[in-house]
Amino acid sequence: MLRTNLTHILSEKEHSELLDNNENVMICCGRMGPMCIPVYAEMEELEKEYKHVKFADMEFDLPDAKVIRELPECRNFFGIPFVIYYKNGKVVKATSSIQSREQITSNLDTYLNHHE
């Protein structure tokens, strides 16, 4: 299991339940490595600010993480983490490799914006 304070997704079932129960979801699929840890850290901070978004992680090497690894949006990805933004269960944005806080918040604001 990843050593983060985020919600961990451990199976395909938990992944689909999370998407069914939340309109806005951001999942970081990675390992405990140098390109991934900074992204988890940003997500832990942003979780306090973006209350309308569910933040979670999934270990890249879990067999069930194929729900992310094999997404068509990720077919040209060659760098972890794979970060997926979902709205109403649908992928609206996917990024590969380390992302800065500005890049993450720009994606959250653009793709998972809050409709009052």
Place this chain on the structure above:
Amino acid sequence: MNNHFDVIIIGAGAAGLTAGIYLSRAKINTLILNEGTAGGQMVLTHQIANYPGIESISGYELASNMKRQAQNFGCTIRANVKITSFDLQGETKKVVVNNKEEYTSHAVIIATGGRPRPAGVPGEDEYKGKGISYCATCDGDFFQDKEIVVLGGGNSALEEAVSLTKYAAKVTIIHQFDNFQAFEHYVSEAKKNPKISFIMESKIVEFIGNEKLTRIKIQNQKDLNTSEINIDGVFIFIGYVPNSERFEGIIELNENKEIIVDKNMNTSLPGVFAAGDNIAKRYRQVTTAVADGTIAALSAAEFVNNIKKNINIEESI
């Protein structure tokens, strides 16, 4: 939280956290402010095998230990904050975070470290994670049986090129000079590896592809001719740039934008010290950052204690 501290440290890498440990243990009220994750480049390092007394440790764990050690001595650490403005000139130093919270102190230690130097050519941002990587241990396994390039000629480039031969069918090292800056044992390891070949005196001038990287354009530095090669991935290890641009024009920097300090880590401004990878020095390691952080902390402690002594004398008159 009281917003006045004795010392504010900017940067929570090896240098900043060490300074935090020394100052807090000496009962000097200290705040560390860090943009991004605390730990700095240590967090980017998979395994550290040359930190004396610890045979091998993940960079993440070493950073977490240092952070905890500083906090246990009473150091306040705020990570993932943005320093939006600061004034280091006067006797009271001011640092504003996230455009709203102002902190003041008698002294500041700048321990902002460095970041990987990008190739800085067209296509780099576009293909990051889509063929371009800065971390062999993270992304090496995506390039199983593929042909890749390693850009650079220092220790990291040659060491990582050898480690990438575990996965890749072929590794080409592209280096801008006709000889390597790496230690001889890294060079000879790379030279005797049958999967590694070399293109010397050349630079990548463009990354090309469609949805992912497919080609690079390289330029020979002698005749300036360009050519293109098909490639599945490029790993970039061309050194580091100091995180010092925010301090340009405020404290003295050298031509490489490194902060100039004396042997006690004083910068050109009184009460402002610097430590770690952002200062002008030859070797950049965890051990040297830790040593700089120690010296900066002891110098800052002396500076603060003198100020407090003077305040006490003035009050008693």
